[in-house]
Amino acid sequence: MLLYVGAWLCALATTILPQWLTMSTALLPIESYELGLWETCVVQDVGGMECRSYDSLLGLSSDLKLARILMCASLAVGLLGILVTIPGLHLINSCRGNRGKRTKRSLTTMGGVLGMVSGVLCLIPVSYMAHLAVIHFFDDKVPEVVPRWEFGDALFCGWAGGFLLVVAGLILVTSCLCSQEEPQPAMQRRYQVMSTDASLKKRSEYV
Template sequence: MDTCACALELLGMLVFLGAWLCALATTISPQWLTMSTALLPVESYELGLWETCVVQDVGGMECRAYDSLLGLSSDLKLARILMCASLAVGMLGMLVAIPGLYLVNSCHGGFRTKRTLTIMGGVLGMISGVLCLIPVSYMAHLAVIHFFDDKVPDVVPRWEFGDALFCGWAGGFLLIVAGLLLVTSCLCSQVEPQPVLQRRYQVMSTDVSFRKRSEYV
């Protein structure tokens, strides 16, 4: 395998790991949506998939988990399911792609098996990215609709984008990029590398044949 393909593999795995960590941080973060009111300027509220928090300007923060799973809205349930599925698929993609790396000698199936594992890991990474982008974009879409709803008076506070949404967009996009890098690395390595002993044997055979020809002449 050439140097370009190896570099793409390593870059793809590093981006894969960083993107998966971004998706994990997005899932556990309570800052999906934020809200601050003019009546209580010293306090702001944060909404996450697992808990809601009250943040004070003096530095205090109090979080409370949701009381019941059945009492959650369908939007939060869907976001939970998709984010957990994204993390599971992303982890599976990394576990599949690692044995297929050229620098890892744990796969005994040959070049084609390694290439198949790397492609599968890249495809799973792209699927994980799509699964991460769907709930993040959907929650942002709902926030935009509620923010510009004319039926709600202007004095009523509205939810706005939190830091977790931006982290989720970055994680989902990078997961897709990581999957594309892994697949591209396999497309760049079209020629199967020959074993070292086989190459040495070919060189020795060529040298011997050359010597015989020289002696004959």
């Protein structure tokens, strides 16, 4: 569960950070540019940084729109998975009895599945933006003097968050599938056997 929450926070940081793609020019080496989902920034070597949000949602490219939608969907699904998994933890005594144990297992399994879905939704836009950066970087039609976008820190954070979300979901699901019901005590099993034999004896005498 701690891995689940940490991975979700990684995905949240990836969504907020503007360092999805970075670009530095040889003509102006003291400045570099950063591209994010919500804003673009200009970073100076002296330590200054100026960011500007996008003016219009409709004016964005389809790549940024798709990345926004998928990252927000990943965060929503991951948060839902966390909220579903918490009542299913063994440390929380919200349900009692065999039916309660089955309910807790179902909640934990559902939370694990939602975690894996959230991880996949996080990995898709991050990998897609990295793929576009690689294609444009090695495009022979663009002159070498033209600056090109490169990988930013947010992409690596997104890869880590998405992978850890999938791992956390797998751990939750496998822990529920591999766990077995607690064996009954010997005295309780002996009492059940004796009561069954007694009931069968009474039935045979009655017949």
